[in-house]
Amino acid sequence: MTTMTTLGYDDLPALLRRLTGDEKHDWSSLSTLDALWVLYDRVLRDGDRFLLSKGHGPAAYYAVLAAKGLLPPELLDGFGGFDSPLGNHPDRVLAPGVELSSGSLGHGLPIAAGVALTGRRVYCLVGDAELEEGSNWEAVQFAGREGLESLTAIVIDNGSSTRGWPGGIGGRFAAEGWTSTAVDGRDHDALERAFTSGLRGRPHVAVAEVAR
Amino acid sequence: MMRPRFYELVREALEAEERVAVVTAEIGTVPIGPHPRHVNVGIREQLLIGVAAGLALEGRRVVAHSYAPFLVERPYEQIKLDLGHNDLGAILVSTGASYDASREGRTHQAPEDVAALASLPGWTIHVPGHVDELEQLFRGALRSDDRVYIRMSEEENHARVDGGGFTVLRRGPAGAPLVLSVGPTLAPVLEAIAGRDLTLAYLATVRPFPRAALRDALGAGDAVALVEPYLVGTSAAEVSAALTDRPHRLLALGVRNTEIRRYGSGAEHRSAHGLDAAGIRAALEQFLPGPTAT
Numbered sequence: 252m253t254t255m256t257t258l259g260y261d262d263l264p265a266l267l268r269r270l271t272g273d274e275k276h277d278w279s280s281l282s283t284l285d286a287l288w289v290l291y292d293r294v295l296r297d298g299d300r301f302l303l304s305k306g307h308g309p310a311a312y313y314a315v316l317a318a319k320g321l322l323p324p325e326l327l328d329g330f331g332g333f334d335s336p337l338g339n340h341p342d343r344v345l346a347p348g349v350e351l352s353s354g355s356l357g358h359g360l361p362i363a364a365g366v367a368l369t370g371r372r373v374y375c376l377v378g379d380a381e382l383e384e385g386s387n388w389e390a391v392q393f394a395g396r397e398g399l400e401s402l403t404a405i406v407i408d409n410g411s412s413t414r415g416w417p418g419g420i421g422g423r424f425a426a427e428g429w430t431s432t433a434v435d436g437r438d439h440d441a442l443e444r445a446f447t448s449g450l451r452g453r454p455h456v457a458v459a460e461v462a463r
Numbered sequence: 464m465m466r467p468r469f470y471e472l473v474r475e476a477l478e479a480e481e482r483v484a485v486v487t488a489e490i491g492t493v494p495i496g497p498h499p500r501h502v503n504v505g506i507r508e509q510l511l512i513g514v515a516a517g518l519a520l521e522g523r524r525v526v527a528h529s530y531a532p533f534l535v536e537r538p539y540e541q542i543k544l545d546l547g548h549n550d551l552g553a554i555l556v557s558t559g560a561s562y563d564a565s566r567e568g569r570t571h572q573a574p575e576d577v578a579a580l581a582s583l584p585g586w587t588i589h590v591p592g593h594v595d596e597l598e599q600l601f602r603g604a605l606r607s608d609d610r611v612y613i614r615m616s617e618e619e620n621h622a623r624v625d626g627g628g629f630t631v632l633r634r635g636p637a638g639a640p641l642v643l644s645v646g647p648t649l650a651p652v653l654e655a656i657a658g659r660d661l662t663l664a665y666l667a668t669v670r671p672f673p674r675a676a677l678r679d680a681l682g683a684g685d686a687v688a689l690v691e692p693y694l695v696g697t698s699a700a701e702v703s704a705a706l707t708d709r710p711h712r713l714l715a716l717g718v719r720n721t722e723i724r725r726y727g728s729g730a731e732h733r734s735a736h737g738l739d740a741a742g743i744r745a746a747l748e749q750f751l752p753g754p755t756a757t
Contacts, residue, residue, distance in 0.1 A: 272566065306570065331566045333727025340568040345724055354570030355532065356506055380489075383506040413489065413505035 258318040260288055266314035269327040273310060273339045280308030282409040282436070282461040283376065287315045289442040290374060290405075300366055302351040304359020305378040305407065306340040313337055313346070321348030357384025360404060364390045367402035367454070374403045374446070379420060380411035394454040395428030402454040403446060404429075407436060409461045424456040436461035465597045465615040466558050470494040472601050473526060477501060483605065484523040486515045490558070491528045508533045512541035512553075519551040524605060530564065531557035531573035531614065535580060547583050552608040556601070560616035560647075561693050561718045562732035565725075574718035578697045580612050581670050588670035589613045590646035590692065595623035596667050616692065617729060618647035624665045629676035633663040640686035640751050643677065645669055645698070648690045651733075654740035655747060669698055674705035685710060688747060691717040692738065714750040716743060 258266070263284065273280075283305065295301060303312050313330070316322035326347075329335035336345035340354025353359055356378075363375035377387065394402050406420055416423065421431030434445040436459030449455030470491060476483045477498045485501040488511045492503040500523075504510045508529060515527040527534065534557045535542065546553055557576065564571035580586050587609050591597040597615060604611040624630050640661045644652040649665055656663060664680050666673065669691075681687060687706075691697050695717030702713055718736045725735065733739050737746060 331726050333725050333731040335726055338568045338726035339566045340570050342568055342724060352569070354568055355537070380506055385507065385509060413503060 257320040260292070260318075262318055263288070263311075263314050266317050266324065266327060267310055269324075270310040270313060270330045270337075272331045273308065277308065277310075280310040280312075283308070283407050284311040284315070285437050285439060285461075286376065286405055286407060286442055286459050287311055288318075289439050290376075290446065291315050291319045291321075293439075293443045294446045295374070296372075298371065300350055300363075300371060300373040302353075302359045302363050302366070302373065302375045303341060303349075304351070304353055304363075304375055305356070305381050306353030307356075307378070309337075309339070309341045312341065312349075316346075316348040319348075322346065356381040357386040360387050360390035360394075363402055363404070364394045364397075364399060367394065367399035368397070370401055372401045372403075374405060376405045376407065378411060379406055379408040379416065380413065382406065382416070382420065383412060391424055391427050391429070395424075398428070398452045399454045400449060400452050403449060404454070404456040405446065406456060406458045407461060408458050409436075410463060420458050421456060424454075428453055430455045431458065432456070433458045433460060435459075465591065465594050465617075465619070466491075467494070468594045468597060469528075469556060469558075469601065469615060472598060473528075474498075476526070476605055480524070480605065482522060482524045484518045484525050486511055486518070486525060486527045488529050488533065490530055490533070495528075508537040509541050512538040513545050515553045516541070516545035516549060516551050519546070519553050520549070524608070525553040526556060527553055528556045528558070530559040530571055531576045532559070532571060535576040535612070536573060539579060542580070543583055546610055547585060550585075552610050554601070554604045554611045554613065556613045556615065558615050560614060560618070562729050562736075563617040565727055565729050565732050568726060569722055569724075575694045577612075577614065577669065577691075577693045581697065585610050586670055587611045587668065589668050591615070591667050592620040592646040592649050592665070593623040594619060596625075599623075599625070600667065614646070614693075616647050618650075618692065618733070620647055620649040624649070624667065628666070628668055629673040629680070630665045631662065631680050632665050633661075635660050635662040638683045638685075640684055640688065641677070641681045642688045642690065642747075643702075645689075645691045648692050648738065648743075651738065651740040651743055652690050655743035659747070659751070661751070672698055672701035672705075674701065677702065677705045681706070681711075686712045686714075686751060688714040688750060689716065690738070690743060691715070694718050694720060712750070714746060716746055
């Protein structure tokens, strides 16, 4: 991917204020903001893919794309309208910079596994509640057995899962052969390290913990 | 407003009937509220149907609820096998319809839900056009052990039509075309056919399809216009089957089988699919030129 930095992290609140009408997903969106920023600002390189599996509350995603010059900021103002390419769940055919149409949970990791089979470096962001969908675990098992080292999953753990994950999320990936790191989801340096700390021959998961 | 009424009815049923159990997957969980026989399985829709089947196996009358794509499409094989193949009953009640979740995009829209379920044997499918019809149909479903799908929608008609079955609302002269309006399409259909001398029938229970009633209502006529609020042509084969031995013409209107890739409002989507009064009127004018107009 080619990114052109046009705005900084401090500009994100102003961009987010231009996106109105999906307030029920505010928390979902804001819990991803720092991870998305670190990804686009420090981690993603030309040729990488990023798949936002957790399509709920994409305001932060749109704002980061706009800040990085991948999506024209003026598009933010029409958010959700009939003529807008931006809605409550992203559509890759409509929205510049968006690489996966999502919103139905549990689709991103299987697709990311398919991308990783080609050797392309791919990051996939999911939510802790999204992991309730069984399709994620088919992908986790497959990626682990295949040793898909170019795949990094980012789990935003904002405590939304209905019954939680006793023993922790990372351990469930590790049991399937992944390397795992847990990190403060607001600490940019720690996020950067977590996103780039995988090992050869194994997929990697970074669990970004975000307190409510 | 169907959705709030449904939640009231569910709470009432849980209190009134020991055999009723409710399964949700985050959607509707809070308004239904806690109850010993209400289980929220989390964001696990295949489990939603599997658990419903297990409860049905134990004699419960199960109500399972979610958005239409997550209730019908995602766990489709569980519906086919866990319920259908095991000959177990349940009431599936969806929200969202074809484009109520217009701002949410394609992931939350299911214009193909009725076609998908109608392709499985043994399902009764209700498409209420008014909140009072929803109540009648839901109460009736609770009394049975059948496999029942109830499709709620934000779109509603101005008044209820009792019974759910095929109801002739207006009878035209002998040989007049028949317009069959399904569920919440009735309001725009009434507006679209103003001034036209034809037979108008209404239907909220689309499976089993009332072939004999349609045949009777058409009489000596040969033209049928079918207006459905979901995937276009979903019941076209049923109309053809009802008229197998008769030359006839059929106009099928419904949600077009294309992704319009728009957000916006439900009304904008309805218009884009030609299901508002203007769109229906234009289609009828092409299908039924001149002579039937008064």
